[in-house]
Amino acid sequence: MRGLWFLAILGLVAAEDGLNAWLRYARLPCNIVKQAAVPPNIVALNATKISPIYVASQELQKGIKGILGKSLNVTHETSEGPSIVVGTIAAFTDSGISIETPELEEDGFWLSTKGDTVEIVGQNERGALYGAFEYLSMLAQANFTEVAYATNPSAAIRWINQWDNMDGTIERGYAGLSIFFKDNALVSNVTRVAEYARLLASIRVNGIIINNVNANAMILSDTNMAGLAKVADAMRPWGVKIGISLNFASPQTFGGLNTFDPLDKSVIAWWTGITDKLYKHVPDLAGFLVKANSEGQPGPLTYNRTLSDGANLFAKAVKPHGGIVMFRAFVYDYQNLNESNWKADRANAAVDFFRDLDDKFDDNVVVQVKYGPIDFQVREAPSPLFAHLKQTASAIELQVTQEYLGQQCHLVYLPPLWKEILNFDLRIDGEKSVIGSDILSGKRFNKKGLTGYAAVVNVGQNATWLGTHLAMSNLYGYGRLAWDPTVDEVAILEDWTRLTFGLDDTIRETITRMSMESWPAYENYTGNLGIQTLTDITGPHFGPNPQSMDNNPWGQWTRADAFSIGMDRTVKNGTGYAGQYPAEVAAMFEDIETTPDDLLLWFHHVPYTHVLKNGKTVIQHFYDAHYAGAETAATFSVQWAKLQGLIDQQRFDEMAFRLTYQAGHAIVWRDAINEFYHNLSGIADAQDRVGKHPWRVEAESMTLRGYRVTAVNPFEVASGLRIVQSVGNSSSASVSVTLNYTAGTYDLAVAYYDLYEGKASYELFLNDKSIGSWVGDNEDRLGFTLTRGIDGHSATRITFKGVEIKEGDVVRVDAKANGRETAPLDYIAVLPPGVVD
Numbered sequence: 001m002r003g004l005w006f007l008a009i010l011g012l013v014a015a016e017d018g019l020n021a022w023l024r025y026a027r028l029p030c031n032i033v034k035q036a037a038v039p040p041n042i043v044a045l046n047a048t049k050i051s052p053i054y055v056a057s058q059e060l061q062k063g064i065k066g067i068l069g070k071s072l073n074v075t076h077e078t079s080e081g082p083s084i085v086v087g088t089i090a091a092f093t094d095s096g097i098s099i100e101t102p103e104l105e106e107d108g109f110w111l112s113t114k115g116d117t118v119e120i121v122g123q124n125e126r127g128a129l130y131g132a133f134e135y136l137s138m139l140a141q142a143n144f145t146e147v148a149y150a151t152n153p154s155a156a157i158r159w160i161n162q163w164d165n166m167d168g169t170i171e172r173g174y175a176g177l178s179i180f181f182k183d184n185a186l187v188s189n190v191t192r193v194a195e196y197a198r199l200l201a202s203i204r205v206n207g208i209i210i211n212n213v214n215a216n217a218m219i220l221s222d223t224n225m226a227g228l229a230k231v232a233d234a235m236r237p238w239g240v241k242i243g244i245s246l247n248f249a250s251p252q253t254f255g256g257l258n259t260f261d262p263l264d265k266s267v268i269a270w271w272t273g274i275t276d277k278l279y280k281h282v283p284d285l286a287g288f289l290v291k292a293n294s295e296g297q298p299g300p301l302t303y304n305r306t307l308s309d310g311a312n313l314f315a316k317a318v319k320p321h322g323g324i325v326m327f328r329a330f331v332y333d334y335q336n337l338n339e340s341n342w343k344a345d346r347a348n349a350a351v352d353f354f355r356d357l358d359d360k361f362d363d364n365v366v367v368q369v370k371y372g373p374i375d376f377q378v379r380e381a382p383s384p385l386f387a388h389l390k391q392t393a394s395a396i397e398l399q400v401t402q403e404y405l406g407q408q409c410h411l412v413y414l415p416p417l418w419k420e421i422l423n424f425d426l427r428i429d430g431e432k433s434v435i436g437s438d439i440l441s442g443k444r445f446n447k448k449g450l451t452g453y454a455a456v457v458n459v460g461q462n463a464t465w466l467g468t469h470l471a472m473s474n475l476y477g478y479g480r481l482a483w484d485p486t487v488d489e490v491a492i493l494e495d496w497t498r499l500t501f502g503l504d505d506t507i508r509e510t511i512t513r514m515s516m517e518s519w520p521a522y523e524n525y526t527g528n529l530g531i532q533t534l535t536d537i538t539g540p541h542f543g544p545n546p547q548s549m550d551n552n553p554w555g556q557w558t559r560a561d562a563f564s565i566g567m568d569r570t571v572k573n574g575t576g577y578a579g580q581y582p583a584e585v586a587a588m589f590e591d592i593e594t595t596p597d598d599l600l601l602w603f604h605h606v607p608y609t610h611v612l613k614n615g616k617t618v619i620q621h622f623y624d625a626h627y628a629g630a631e632t633a634a635t636f637s638v639q640w641a642k643l644q645g646l647i648d649q650q651r652f653d654e655m656a657f658r659l660t661y662q663a664g665h666a667i668v669w670r671d672a673i674n675e676f677y678h679n680l681s682g683i684a685d686a687q688d689r690v691g692k693h694p695w696r697v698e699a700e701s702m703t704l705r706g707y708r709v710t711a712v713n714p715f716e717v718a719s720g721l722r723i724v725q726s727v728g729n730s731s732s733a734s735v736s737v738t739l740n741y742t743a744g745t746y747d748l749a750v751a752y753y754d755l756y757e758g759k760a761s762y763e764l765f766l767n768d769k770s771i772g773s774w775v776g777d778n779e780d781r782l783g784f785t786l787t788r789g790i791d792g793h794s795a796t797r798i799t800f801k802g803v804e805i806k807e808g809d810v811v812r813v814d815a816k817a818n819g820r821e822t823a824p825l826d827y828i829a830v831l832p833p834g835v836v837d
Contacts, residue, residue, distance in 0.1 A: 015650040018464035021199055021472050022499035025066030025140060032142050032503075033068050038084070039118060040072060045087025045095055047076040052125040052201075055237045056086045056132035059198075063136040082116035084135075086128050089121055101150055106449075107206060108152035111135060113145075123152075126206060126239030133202040141498045151484075154441045157366065157395050157452025158482040159207040159243075159326070160200060161289065164458070166216045166224075172401050172541075174408040174783030175460035175467035180210045184218055186227025190234035196459060197238035203479020207241045209454075213291040213328065215245040217254035220274055229281040236284065243286035243323075248310065249298035250274075261303040262313040275317035287323035288314050289368070289454075294331045307331065307353060308360035315362035326395065326454065327361075329354055329369045329385055337553040345567065345575030346555025347373040355388045366393040368454055371421045373577075374556055376404050378523045378533040379417070381589070381602055382424045384580040386439050390428075393450040396421070396440055400474045401458040401466070404533045404541050405522060407784040408467040410662045411636060412522045413515035415477035415489040422485040427584040436485030453482035460783075467783035468658055469651050472500065473515060490516065504646050514636050524629025525669045529612075529621065530602030531558055531565065534673055536792065540785035543665070543792025544672035545714050559605055562680055565618065566601035578603055608681045622677055623685045626670040633666035634836045657781065664749070664797030667836070668717065672792055675716040695837045697737050697811075699724045699825040706733030707825070710790075717792040718826055719751065725790070725822040726815065729758075733823055736812035741830055743806035750813060751826035753794040754778040756786040758819025764800060765812040771800050776821050790824050797829075805830065 016024070028036070044057030057074045064070055078085070078095045085097065092099050101110040104123035109131035112119040120135060122128025134151075138144075163171040164178040166185070179192040187193070200208065210231065211219055218224060232242045251257040251270045261267055279285055292299025292310050300310030311327040318325060332349035350373055361367070367389055372380025376399040386394055398418055405412045422436030433444050442448030455478045459465040466472055476496045480487055490512060497511045526544070527534040536545035537556050549558045558565055568574030570590050578589040588594045589603045597612045608619035616624065637659040644652055674690045684690075698720040700709045707724040715721050726733040748771065750764060756779040763773040778796060779786055787793040811830075815823035829837055 015648050017650060018469050018472070019195070021465060022476055022496055023199065023202055024499065025063045025136070026502060027069060028067055028142055028503075035142075036068050036139065036144050038064060038068065038070065038072070038139070039082035039116065041079070041081070041083040042072050042074045043078055043083045043085040043087075044074060044076055045085065045091035046125065050233075050237045052129040052237060052239045053087055053091070056120070056129040059129075060084060060086065060132050060136065064139065067136070067139050084118040084120065086120040086132055087122070088125055088128055089123060092121055104150060105152040106156060107204070108150060109134070110150045112148040113138075114148050126201075129201055129239050130204050137202075137495070137499065141495065142503055153204065153483050154437070154485055155395075155452030155482065156442075156449050157207065157324075157454070158205050158479070159209065159286070159395075159452070159454045160205055161209045161213065161397070161454050161456045162458060163212045163214075163401075163456060164210060165212050166218060170458050170460055171212055171214065172403045172456070173458040173460050174401065175458070175462035175465060176783070177461050179459065179461055180231060184216070186224055186231055188230075190230055192461065193231055194234040194238070196465075197235035197240045199465070199475075200240050200479070201238040203476055204483045205479050206239060207243060207286040208235070209243045209245055209286075209289045209326070211245050213245045213289060214295075214297060215247040215291070217247045217250040219244055220250060220254055220278075225278060225281045228278070232282040232284070241284055241286035242282065243288060243326075244278075245289045245291065246314065247298065248290065248292045248300070259303075260298060262300045262305050262309045263303075268313065268316075271313060271317050275314075275321070275323075279321045279323075283321075285318075285321065285323055287318050287325055287364075289326045289328070290314060291328045291330065294328065295334055299331075306357060306360065308357045308365075311365045312360075312362045315365045319362070319364055324364045324366055324450065326366050326368045328397070329367050329383075330375075330397075332555065334555065335553055337555045339550060339552075339557050339559070342568070343575050344555070345569060345577050347567075347569065347577045348575060348580065349373070350383060350385045351388055351580045354385060357392075358389055359391045361392045363393075364450070366395050366450060366452075368395045368397050370397045371418070374532065378405060378519075378526055379528075379530055379598060379602075380532070381530075381599055382421045382426070382435060384426070384585075386435055387426045387428045387433070387582050388580075390445050393442075393447050394439065395452045395454050396435070398453065398455045398478060400455050400478055402471070402474075403456075404535055406662070407542050408471045409542075409658060409782050409784050410522060410633075410665065411470050411514060411518045411659065413470075413477075413493065413518050414474045415481060415492055416516065416519050418478075418481060419485075419489050422481065426582055428582045430582075430584065433582075436481075440485065453478075455482075462783070464654075469500070469655055470511070470515070472496075501647055501651075507643055507646050510639050510643055514639055517632055518636070521629045521632035521666075524625040525633065525666045526629075526673070528625045529597060529618065530599035532556060532602075534558075540787055540793050542784045542787075543795065544669045544717060545792055546673060546676045547714060558601070560677070560680060562682065564605055564607045566605040567603070568605040569603045574605070608677075608683055619677060619681055619683045620686055623674055623687070623690055626674050627689060630666040630670040631836050634663045637663050660799065661778075661782065661796060664751075664799070665795070667797065668792060668795040671719060672714070672716040676714075679716070693719060693827075693829070693837055695831050695835060696827045696829045697739075698722070698827050699735050702735040702737040704733075704735055706731055707735060712790050714791065717795055720827070723753070723790060723824050723826050725824040726817040729817055729819060729822060732814070732816045734812055734814045735825060736810055737828070739805060739809045739811055739830060740807060741805055744804075744832065746803055746805050747799050747801045747829075747831040747833075748803050748811070749797050749799040749829040749831060751795065751797045751829070752776065753790045753824040753826070754796050755788055755790070755794050755821045755824075757788060758817070758821025760815055760818045760821040760823035762813055762815045762823065765814065766803060766805070767809055768812075771803060774798050776818075776823075788820060795826070
């Protein structure tokens with residue numbers, strides 16, 4: 001669609017900050033608007049201003065004005081003539097409007113654009129609002145086709161989990177402070193809360209837990225209950241119910257009891273009273289989320305009670321109010337796992353804890369299961385617990401916030417990862433048991449109405465909501481898949497791109513290509529073959545640190561030694577985890593020949609020389625994959641650069657910075673992982689790349705002034721295993737070197753470390769002429785977990801492109817330390833066109 005109309009408006013592209021996300025309602029070009037025929041009136045079959053029907057009418061009015069430039073009147077009485085009519089089935093019937101729709105389930109809707117009247121009919125008010133957003137999505141994408149169809153949700157539960165702390169911080173949040181909490185209280189200004197509810201409604205999310213699963217009992221104070229009511233009031237018109245996470249020990253730590261035993265009568269009475277009080281403040285409270293006996297959180301096991309005893313305590317309290325309890329299956333002993341015990345395996349924990357409790361949970365308990373048995377890794381085998389919950393409702397827990405997957409500093413489009421899990425057939429009792437369409441829909445075990453989805457999202461006060469524009473495709477994709485797990489991930493992405501960045505084909509094709517390449521690339525340059533994301537699991541979960549996976553009780557082990565790698569999870573020789581699956585799947589994973597290579601090291605411990613199905617050895621695949629992943633990541637900023645002028649400058653610049661950062665950090669990952677396993681195994685790279693960097697000049701080999709040479713920890717995150725840093729915390733320093741390269745045009749990349757609690761300044765010179773300057777301020781520009789260390793988290797690169805260099809030129813970096821940031825430098829790379837190093 002890049003016709004003359006588009007070229008004519010290039011200069012008029014206004015800056016955007018991302019706050020409107022995919023609900024921009026950007027004006028379509030005049031020649032396209034002419035093709036749109038919309039009725040002149042909107043009829044909302046409910047005049048109550050806090051009702052989703054009324055909100056839908058206001059949204060339709062706003063959206064059509066923005067998209068088409070047409071001002072439509074909103075009325076609440078039916079009349080003769082063409083109209084957009086929005087309401088429930090009951091409201092249509094009461095108003096005398098004759099409609100014929102297929103059967104609608106809860107939250108489902110019917111949309112018809114045929115004839116003079118547009119019919120938007122919801123099974124309930126929330127469904128009608130969803131239908132209004134669907135119609136606006138069509139208009140915003142210039143889709144004016146006549147349609148008439150009904151759609152129903154695949155699952156009743158489509159929730160968000162926020163990990164917001166009451167002090168305003170967010171655990172694993174990368175987009176600023178909480179929109180819900182400040183200073184241990186609920187916020188008084190709920191404007192952003194309502195805006196968030198609008199976004200969630202547009203992707204058909206119907207519930208949200210607003211506080212961290214590692215819950216603070218202070219949320220139960222009278223003041224905070226009143227605050228919850230205000231938040232609920234802001235979200236209710238958008239059809240989003242709120243719920244809260246509970247701290248299991250609250251009767252003791254907050255209520256003053258001497259116990260939190262779930263079978264103690266005083267504890268039961270206390271929770272009943274608190275719950276009744278909560279429902280007086282928020283009559284439509286969705287319910288509770290509980291994390292118990294996991295990672296140090298209190299729970300029923302403290303009193304030798306079962307996990308079902310704990311869940312049922314809350315289930316009985318919310319039952320009279322129509323609430324549900326989401327009880328997390330993320331229960332494991334993180335203190336006493338012993339890696340030297342070949343049978344020990346954290347992956348076994350969920351099934352071990354829950355398999356004998358299937359018939360013990362009350363009927364309003366939903367067991368919330370992470371998609372894999374470890375912890376949101378770049379690839380995990382699907383959790384086998386879904387196969388063991390035949391009588392208990394279950395929900396899958398996904399993660400939109402990229403805790404282990406680049407923390408929104410790396411582009412990683414997640415729906416393809418989720419689809420691999422959702423499309424997995426567990427073959428329970430030898431029958432088709434696809435996780436998404438059969439189990440989470442409730443069809444497989446006749447549990448329809450109380451199964452579904454939860455996603456950890458962690459939006460913050462940043463205007464982009466998640467910290468970066470492209471990451472919002474994951475939130476949008478989550479909503480689409482929770483409604484229909486069979487929808488194509490590329491179709492989701494293309495819809496999101498058109499809604500977020502406009503109709504231009506080049507934009508859509510570029511973002512789609514980059515995004516679809518991003519998860520495989522990230523898996524390649526972090527951890528592949530099922531070894532998990534080789535990040536620092538004992539620290540920020542961001543940069544590379546493969547040795548942190550082992551020699552601790554956290555249980556995310558690789559069991560890597562000088563000769564072999566991988567977890568033996570077979571029944572025959574290993575931890576027995578493979579046997580937790582139904583027979584057909586268990587047999588596939590038990591046999592190394594039928595285990596897919598991308599999960600090989602998840603299920604089998606093999607020599608580095610083990611030959612994969614692609615003909616490569618494990619170690620050579622590691623080397624090759626890490627190089628390939630970094631090469632793909634390097635293309636993202638190049639592809640994005642071609643969109644300049646097609647996207648507003650603000651969003652273009654913000655994403656250009658992050659994609660350039662990702663290209664550099666992918667090289668940090670590549671070199672660190674390859675260097676570590678090369679050092680550990682002693683096996684050479686067949687292509688002689690690992691540890692060989694002909695285009696780099698190591699800082700420690702340059703002429704130093706005011707710098708000293710030091711080692712780093714872990715050793716593999718420095719090229720050449722050494723770096724330089726200033727001798728003082730506020731002193732000036734420099735490095736210089738005479739280049740011995742053939743005359744030509746090169747990119748100059750400087751590798752340095754950007755710590756927080758300091759902002760060192762740098763300037764790059766060529767023959768005393770300044771090429772550019774920068775400040776170590778990633779802590780202000782990126783949202784990843786901050787680090788004080790010179791390590792894989794703080795390692796970064798800045799690149800100056802198209803520099804004319806001839807043999808004998810002198811390159812110099814002048815730097816000034818600041819605070820804890822001692823202007824650490826690793827190397828300078830002099831890169832010919834197309835070289836990634």
